[in-house]
Amino acid sequence: xxxxxxxxxxxxxxxxxxxxxxxxxxxxxxxxxxxxxxxxxxxxxxxxxxxxxxxxxxxxxxxxxxxxxxxxxxxxxxxxxxxxxxxxxxxxxxxxxxxxxxxxxxxxxxxxxxxxxxxx
Numbered sequence: 001x002x003x004x005x006x007x008x009x010x011x012x013x014x015x016x017x018x019x020x021x022x023x024x025x026x027x028x029x030x031x032x033x034x035x036x037x038x039x040x041x042x043x044x045x046x047x048x049x050x051x052x053x054x055x056x057x058x059x060x061x062x063x064x065x066x067x068x069x070x071x072x073x074x075x076x077x078x079x080x081x082x083x084x085x086x087x088x089x090x091x092x093x094x095x096x097x098x099x100x101x102x103x104x105x106x107x108x109x110x111x112x113x114x115x116x117x118x119x120x
Contacts, residue, residue, distance in 0.1 A: 032054070032057060032069065032072060033072055033075070033076050035050050035053055035054045035057070036054065036072070036073065036076030036077070036080070037076055037079060037080060037083075038050045038097075039051070039080060039095065039096065039097025039098065041096065041097070042096060044096075047096060047097045047100065048100075050097065051097065051100070051103065051106055054106040054107075055105070055106035058106050058107070058109055058110060059109075063109075063113050064113075066109055066110045066113035066114070067110070067113050067114040067117045067118075069110045070110060070111070070114045073107055073110055073111075077095075077098075080095045080097070081093055081095060
């Protein structure tokens with residue numbers, strides 16, 4: 001899987017996610033993972049578009065399906081951390097996409113639904 005998808009792709013993804021009821025049928029888990037991996041970008045506007053696209057995707061996914069995205073989110077965050085760790089030897093590892101205010105907000109429904117389904 002390659003990262004570094006273009007701004008145009010993310011914008012199209014965001015618009016499609018916001019307007020399509022059947023978005024989940026089209027979206028593959030790899031594409032969600034691509035969005036999550038692209039939060040390592042150093043370009044602030046690129047990160048914001050990626051988070052907006054992810055927010056649109058998460059809001060279009062049925063609640064019953066959200067817990068299945070936990071492993072994907074965990075793996076993508078781990079991969080992003082490893083990429084940043086390789087770039088910078090020593091010191092704290094900061095993932096640019098997670099350093100923004102309210103950065104975890106698009107991921108919160110995934111974790112809440114996972115907790116909810118676990119304790120039922």
